[in-house]
Amino acid sequence: xxxxxxxxxxxxxxxxxxxxxxxxxxxxxxxxxxxxxxxxxxxxxxxxxxxxxxxxxxxxxxxxxxxxxxxxxxxxxxxxxxxxxxxxxxxxxxxxxxxxxxxxxxxxxxxxxxxxxxxxxxxxxxxxxxxxxxxxxxxxxxxxxxxxxxxxxxxxxx
Numbered sequence: 160x161x162x163x164x165x166x167x168x169x170x171x172x173x174x175x176x177x178x179x180x181x182x183x184x185x186x187x188x189x190x191x192x193x194x195x196x197x198x199x200x201x202x203x204x205x206x207x208x209x210x211x212x213x214x215x216x217x218x219x220x221x222x223x224x225x226x227x228x229x230x231x232x233x234x235x236x237x238x239x240x241x242x243x244x245x246x247x248x249x250x251x252x253x254x255x256x257x258x259x260x261x262x263x264x265x266x267x268x269x270x271x272x273x274x275x276x277x278x279x280x281x282x283x284x285x286x287x288x289x290x291x292x293x294x295x296x297x298x299x300x301x302x303x304x305x306x307x308x309x310x311x312x313x314x315x316x317x
Contacts, residue, residue: 214261224249
């Protein structure tokens, strides 16, 4: 068993209505995802705090590159991106969070996925991982501020 670590990041987004299958946030850096530039980690858990109380179903995509997946938040994956293949080549996995994973906390919602066991390894140039979140709720997610969604990622490091 390795070292346990939890990293918290704000899923920085545009304060706007983000439709189904549109990007909520992209290229959010998760520093210290790996013990060193050449080590791997296992994503063990993800907790999403949604301060809008919507609790949207989302896909959380992890990559070793900070390459954008769309021209701007609120657009579809690949929209106005010249070469999406470069980004896709660096994807190390994804985790789906569904509406049923959330619990209502009156003025916010929180979802946790555990026992994910997604093994990820850096590209050797950085100890960071990058996160992109896509709305899969079937409806709109309305961000009233740029920091309405926060994510905690639990790692087991080698």
